[in-house]
Amino acid sequence: MNPRKRADEGKLAPILLREISGLADPPLRFMEVCGTHTMSIFCSGIRSLLPEGIELISGPGCPVCVTPAGEIDRAIALSQLDGVTLVTFGDLMWVPGSSTSFHQEKAMGGDIRVVLSPLDAVEIAQEEHGRKVIFFAVGFETTSPAIAVAVKEARRRGLVNFYLLSSQRLIPPAMRALLSTGRVRIDGFILPGHVSVIIGRGPYLFIAREFGLPGVITGFEALDILEGIYMLLRQRREGRAEIEIQYRRAVKEEGNQRALEVMGEVFEPVDARWRGLGLIPESGLILREEFAGMDASRAFVIPCEDKADPPGCLCGEILQGLKSPPDCPLFGKRCTPEDPVGPCMVSSEGSCAAYYKYGGGQ
Ligand code: SF4
């Protein structure tokens, strides 16, 4: 942290905390939808500073955690085919499928490679023209524009050995599904910063209009989060339910139009399955017909079965805000970051990993 920021926090944090105490009307439950918020809330100790009765709960905001085991199994099955190189982001390597993980498969000789950017997968396809290179794309709106650019680049280069296995998901339909179940009490949302840089404010308006709940698009520093909570409390005090932007330095009202255009050119929405939340209409992205030749789910025959979470694992409930990690009987015992049972303990954005690291797991 730079010294200037520390000085700002030193001055502003107590002011915001005083304002929060003045406005708080507990009991209140605010959900942070984003995994990076979960981590930031834990590592800054914000939970313990809030007035009693203000609870922060984690939602379905980590793309790795919400990918069902069956989809991981599918990608692993593809990696086992002759002549296939499977490429993906690093945080997926340790996520358990129903019987193995990419990491284990790689150790047993599978050609599985980690990239930092989707364009790296295109480079691999260009270099390895004797192999079929499948990019397993897991992510939210944050990464979809870059994946769309990679697909267009593979087309521009005339590559016939580049495929995409799309497991991308969209945040607003998942929030609608979560609210529609009515199973969890939520009094407001701390909305994700990075996703909102792309989509802007509009796609969240239904939260206020149809469900009467406030939301604040919030940045990732401790001060941002405190200000986001303050803005939520102020809305409640004033009897308003609106979607506001705290993270103005990065998020524009209309989002990033260029990124949205390229996403729309390459992908179209499709119903998708989420861990914990089940099948959600139009909450995933698949390649448009024009790019169907690159779609691994069409080009390869792969079995796709739904698999339950490992026995005892509560990831599904945790992703819906119904349970918290210490409620899981495996937490800190059978399930640790070194030997994870469920994805919420594997992912760097997972709430079990956050609780374990900062919240006193043994
Ligand atoms: S992609 Fe970005 S905004 Fe979305 S959950 Fe991850 S960190 Fe948060």
Ligand code: SF4
């Ligand atoms: S502690 Fe492990 S098994 Fe339990 S919910 Fe979290 S990730 Fe799943």
